[in-house]
Amino acid sequence: MARFLTASRALRAGYLLTYALVALAGCLSLFTGDWKVEWYDSPSYFEAAQSLSWGMADRVRTPLYPALILLLDAIAGKGAVMTGLRVVQWGLFFVGVGVMKRTAVRLWGDGVAALAATALFALYPAYWVYNDSILTESLAVTMTVFMVGAITRGQQTRSRAAVVMAWVWLAALLALRPALVGYLPVVAVWGLMLKGRRCLSGVMLALTVGLLGGYTALMRHTYGISRLTTVSATNTFATLRLNGFIAPTDYADPYTRASLECAFAESGTVPTLEEWGGENLTSMVLLGPQGYDRMIAEAARRYRGEMAGCVVRRVERDVADYPLFEHRLFFWRYVRQAPPSPSILWGAWGLAVTGIALLGAMAVRRRWMPVAFVLCGLPSALMVTAIAGAQGEFTRLFTPAMPVMMLWGVWLVVGFVETLFGAFDHLGKRDGHGG
Numbered sequence: 001m002a003r004f005l006t007a008s009r010a011l012r013a014g015y016l017l018t019y020a021l022v023a024l025a026g027c028l029s030l031f032t033g034d035w036k037v038e039w040y041d042s043p044s045y046f047e048a049a050q051s052l053s054w055g056m057a058d059r060v061r062t063p064l065y066p067a068l069i070l071l072l073d074a075i076a077g078k079g080a081v082m083t084g085l086r087v088v089q090w091g092l093f094f095v096g097v098g099v100m101k102r103t104a105v106r107l108w109g110d111g112v113a114a115l116a117a118t119a120l121f122a123l124y125p126a127y128w129v130y131n132d133s134i135l136t137e138s139l140a141v142t143m144t145v146f147m148v149g150a151i152t153r154g155q156q157t158r159s160r161a162a163v164v165m166a167w168v169w170l171a172a173l174l175a176l177r178p179a180l181v182g183y184l185p186v187v188a189v190w191g192l193m194l195k196g197r198r199c200l201s202g203v204m205l206a207l208t209v210g211l212l213g214g215y216t217a218l219m220r221h222t223y224g225i226s227r228l229t230t231v232s233a234t235n236t237f238a239t240l241r242l243n244g245f246i247a248p249t250d251y252a253d254p255y256t257r258a259s260l261e262c263a264f265a266e267s268g269t270v271p272t273l274e275e276w277g278g279e280n281l282t283s284m285v286l287l288g289p290q291g292y293d294r295m296i297a298e299a300a301r302r303y304r305g306e307m308a309g310c311v312v313r314r315v316e317r318d319v320a321d322y323p324l325f326e327h328r329l330f331f332w333r334y335v336r337q338a339p340p341s342p343s344i345l346w347g348a349w350g351l352a353v354t355g356i357a358l359l360g361a362m363a364v365r366r367r368w369m370p371v372a373f374v375l376c377g378l379p380s381a382l383m384v385t386a387i388a389g390a391q392g393e394f395t396r397l398f399t400p401a402m403p404v405m406m407l408w409g410v411w412l413v414v415g416f417v418e419t420l421f422g423a424f425d426h427l428g429k430r431d432g433h434g435g
Contacts, residue, residue: 011110011111011112011115014115014119015101015115015118018097018115018118018119018122018123019094019097019122021122021123022093022094022097022122022123023094025128026090026091026093026094026131029086029090029128029131029132030083030086030087030090041135042133042134042135044060044061045061045065045066045069045134045136046066046069047060047061048060048061048063048065048066049066049067049069049070049073051066052066052067052070053070056222057215057218057219057222058229059219059222059223059225059229059230059289060229060230060231061229062174062175062176062177062178062215062228062229063175064136064139064172064175064176065136065139065176068085068088069081069085072084072085072088082134085134086131086132089130089131089132089138089139089142090131092138092139092142092143093127093131093138093141093142095142096121096141096142096145096146097118097121097122099145099146099149100117100118100121100122100145100149100403101114101118102149102153103145103148103149103152103407104117104118104407104410106152106153106156107152107371107407107411108410108411113410113411116410116413117406117407117410120406120409120410121145121403121406124402124406126399127141130399136176136177137396137399137400139176140173140176140177140180140399140400141399141400141402141403143169143172143173143176144173144183144378144400144401144403144404145403146165146169147166147169147170147173147183147187148374148375148378148403148404150162150163150165150166150169151166151187151190151371151374152371154166154194154197155190155194155370155371158194158195158196158197160197160200163191163194163197163200163201163204164200164204166187166191167187167191167201167204167205167207167208170183170184170187170208171207171208171211173400174208174211174212177400178228178229178231178232179382179385179386179389179390179397180382180385180400181212181385182381182382182384182385183378183381183382184208184209185381186373186374186377186378186381187374188201188205189373189377190370190371190373190374190377191204191205192205193370194370212228215228216228223289223290223293224289224290224293225289225290225293226293227293230284230289230292230293232389233292233293233296233297234280235389235390235391236296236299236300236307237280237283237296237299238276238280238391239307239310239311239391240299240300240303240306240307240310241270241271241276241279241280242270242271242276242391243270243306243310243313244270245299245303245306245307245310246299246303247260247264248260248261248264250298250299250302251295251298255291256287256291256294256295259283259286259287259291260283260295262282262286263278263279263282263283263286264279283295311387311388314387315387347379347383347398347401347402347405348383350379350405350408350409351376351379351380351383351405354376354408354411355376358372358376375404375407375408376408378401378404379398379401379402379404379405382397382398382400382401383398383401385397386398
């Protein structure tokens with residue numbers, strides 16, 4: 001009994017220290033200097049907020065982050081928006097630490113594994129950087145934690161409110177970053193496998209898809225494009241142009257051909273990254289949103305096979321050569337660079353190891369564990385989306401899924417044998433199994 005009380009006291013002290021360190025970091029950031037980190041993407045969110053203030057959807061950014069900027073502007077004024085964003089991001093992150101704790105306890109029990117997962121999430125230095133950054137990364141990380149918390153609660157209790165909140169957080173994530181659309185099929189499969197709540201999940205899936213369709217219709221009405229944003233078209237253009245698979249001579253339409261001839265500095269050569277940026281911007285200006293989108297759609301159809309080859313080469317060349325640690329994140333004013341930030345390669349290795357371990361666990365237990373599918377499926381889907389759709393910065397784009405990987409990483413390090421043979425039993429205690 002005394003040993004149990006001692007262990008319980010140590011766990012409470014560990015959680016208290018974790019919360020205190022996060023609170024201290026947030027206060028130091030917010031009250032001892034203007035330590036915000038602006039990226040090259042940051043101005044586009046303020047431009048999108050301006051579009052929203054005019055009653056128009058923005059063609060580059062989905063509405064959640066720009067709407068937050070407008071709300072803070074209305075509450076505190078333009079001069080306080082930057083600070084307001086960081087207050088919101090740090091505040092939600094602090095709440096997210098508590099949600100991470102409850103999720104870890106729900107999965108692994110109230111022990112060392114839960115404390116380790118919570119502390120790893122709370123003290124991960126790259127997240128502190130993103131809390132200070134004018135980017136969607138911080139909210140994407142925190143809201144992913146909220147969504148996973150709702151999913152695990154719904155799995156355990158079959159609560160209607162938890163299932164609805166899982167879908168609400170998913171919808172919010174899609175309004176924040178379209179690249180997170182990879183989450184949708186994973187959550188859909190989970191919801192449709194959840195006994196007693198399949199009908200509710202089906203309704204929420206239909207509503208979510210309806211919202212995506214409605215926003216796409218709005219973009220078509222406003223800009224004549226059939227996408228949530230123009231970012232995906234730009235990435236497609238980059239994939240083709242940087243690999244030499246698109247040229248003005250591909251187009252029969254004289255205006256499109258003439259515009260690309262004007263935009264492309266050297267029509268017969270593959271541009272550098274700097275030249276490509278100028279070509280892209282000039283193409284968008286000359287062709288307009290609708291013409292640019294039509295040009296990209298035609299190129300994607302013509303070079304469908306080549307695009308698949310480009311993605312394969314990207315995995316072989318860019319991802320395989322990625323450093324295991326990145327040092328590019330600036331960390332406040334006094335430390336020029338953040339402590340090493342594990343790259344997407346750690347996610348790939350982690351998914352491979354945990355996937356094999358989970359298959360072994362399910363084979364031994366002879367039952368399917370839907371929540372395990374979700375917690376492996378979410379980072380897998382985001383990894384595929386990041387690598388297939390982007391030209392680089394895979395680690396930054398994969399960042400929202402890292403809390404899920406932390407749960408599995410702790411599982412592998414702490415109590416592997418116990419988890420392998422006893423994981424998720426309490427998640428299925430209502431009906432005797434995990435589904």
